[in-house]
Amino acid sequence: MSADDRPETMNITLEPTPELYDAPINGVKVPVRIWAGHTSAGIPIEAYVLTITPDNKLDAERLAAELPPFMLPSRHLYKIDVGGEEADEREKLLRARAEVIEVMQRHNLIGHVVMAGQLGRAEVIMHLDAPWSKLMLEPHKDGHIIRLRSKAADYGGDKQAQQQDLESTLGALSLMATMTGTAAMQMLEVSARFDEATGAKHSGLKREHKQ
Numbered sequence: 001m002s003a004d005d006r007p008e009t010m011n012i013t014l015e016p017t018p019e020l021y022d023a024p025i026n027g028v029k030v031p032v033r034i035w036a037g038h039t040s041a042g043i044p045i046e047a048y049v050l051t052i053t054p055d056n057k058l059d060a061e062r063l064a065a066e067l068p069p070f071m072l073p074s075r076h077l078y079k080i081d082v083g084g085e086e087a088d089e090r091e092k093l094l095r096a097r098a099e100v101i102e103v104m105q106r107h108n109l110i111g112h113v114v115m116a117g118q119l120g121r122a123e124v125i126m127h128l129d130a131p132w133s134k135l136m137l138e139p140h141k142d143g144h145i146i147r148l149r150s151k152a153a154d155y156g157g158d159k160q161a162q163q164q165d166l167e168s169t170l171g172a173l174s175l176m177a178t179m180t181g182t183a184a185m186q187m188l189e190v191s192a193r194f195d196e197a198t199g200a201k202h203s204g205l206k207r208e209h210k211q
Contacts, residue, residue, distance in 0.1 A: 011040040014047055018070045021048050026129060027137055027144055030098045031091070033071070051102050093123040101127050110135070112176050120203070134169040 014037035022029035035047040052071075054063045096115055104111055104127050113125040126144070128135040134150040148169070155162040194200065 012045060012047075013037045013040075014045075016049075016068060016071055023048055023050070025050070025098075025101070026127060028097070029094070030101070031094055032098070050098060089117040089119045089121050093117055093121060097123050097125055100125055105129070108132070110172055110176075112180050132165045132168050133172070134165055135173065 014035040017034050017036050019034045020031040021034050023032045024030075025032075030050070032048045032050045035049055036044075037047070038044050052063075054060050093115060100113055100115075108130050110128050110130050110133050111125070113127075114122060115125070116122045126137060126146075128137055128146070134148055136147045136149055137144045138147055150162060150166050150169075152159065152162060195202070
């Protein structure tokens with residue numbers, strides 16, 4: 001079949017399953033739901049869906065009524081048994097991570113977020129993926145590094161648009177660096193004072209490099 005003979009649209013039928021898949025998103029594993037179905041020609045397929053939302057708020061209740069129990073937004077109604085409280089907390093953090101990234105994507109934002117759980121686990125989100133952002137996270141032996149990429153070819157020669165995105169990118173990076181740096185110094189001081197006053201001891205920071 002030549003390209004000219006191919007249909008302009010593709011019809012598929014999908015149903016959600018209780019199974020989740022750890023999809024590599026921005027260098028980390030994020031649980032996404034597996035949907036199973038078939039094409040109009042009967043070819044079995046799977047789709048990996050991060051989230052499903054209605055086009056407008058008016059349909060939110062109608063959509064919720066159609067979701068099976070394992071997809072209800074109330075997380076306490078179900079959980080995946082991964083073994084032990086610590087593993088369950090890791091699962092919660094990864095779910096929260098996916099939700100935070102989804103919100104930033106929906107609102108066209110980038111950001112740096114740190115979330116801490118009850119059992120000594122934490123999750124760091126460095127989300128730099130936005131249409132206007134020229135920052136990229138690249139894997140590195142010690143974690144990730146941030147790179148700046150801006151090519152005139154991507155703008156069709158529109159230097160003004162390219163310059164605007166560069167200014168927005170570097171301005172956002174400066175804000176993130178200043179605000180997170182200031183907050184970090186304040187938090188370190190507060191934490192040290194509380195530890196001294198209470199005699200609290202902490203184990204060393206353990207990093208988990210996600211693939």
